[in-house]
Amino acid sequence: TAHSARAKLLSQGLQLKELETLVRERRHAIEAEAAAVAVAMDAAKRGDPLPPPPRAPPPCSFWLAGACERGVNCKFYHDLAVPQRDACKVEAERRDALLAQEVHTAHAAAMLGRIKPCRRALKRAARLVKDAA
Numbered sequence: 001t002a003h004s005a006r007a008k009l010l011s012q013g014l015q016l017k018e019l020e021t022l023v024r025e026r027r028h029a030i031e032a033e034a035a036a037v038a039v040a041m042d043a044a045k046r047g048d049p050l051p052p053p054p055r056a057p058p059p060c061s062f063w064l065a066g067a068c069e070r071g072v073n074c075k076f077y078h079d080l081a082v083p084q085r086d087a088c089k090v091e092a093e094r095r096d097a098l099l100a101q102e103v104h105t106a107h108a109a110a111m112l113g114r115i116k117p118c119r120r121a122l123k124r125a126a127r128l129v130k131d132a133a
Helices: 002-012 018-044 061-065 085-112 115-132
Strands: none
Touching: 002 018, 002 085, 018 085, 018 115, 085 115
């Protein structure tokens, strides 16, 4: 992904602060998206689906069918309560991208002799690997 490529470049340039900020922002974005999906799914299970946001584009027919290939680049509305066939694959790709970013962070920290940030990044990477198993 673009975030992983940016993380790699920041790592190669030993831009540790910017790299840590990028990884932190990605982690928070992924957590926020997971929370939004959980809220939408709970509302749908209760029979009270969330309405689309104001001025939302028309619904994506591919998303409604369970597989929109465009993802965030799609111009149409994606109802988070609609389960997707490739949800496991997408989640694995996100986890792998975040894992790569954590490894880049650890590498840059090690090259700069910053042991604590290196260890923190490696611990987060180990958790991601454990979660994948």
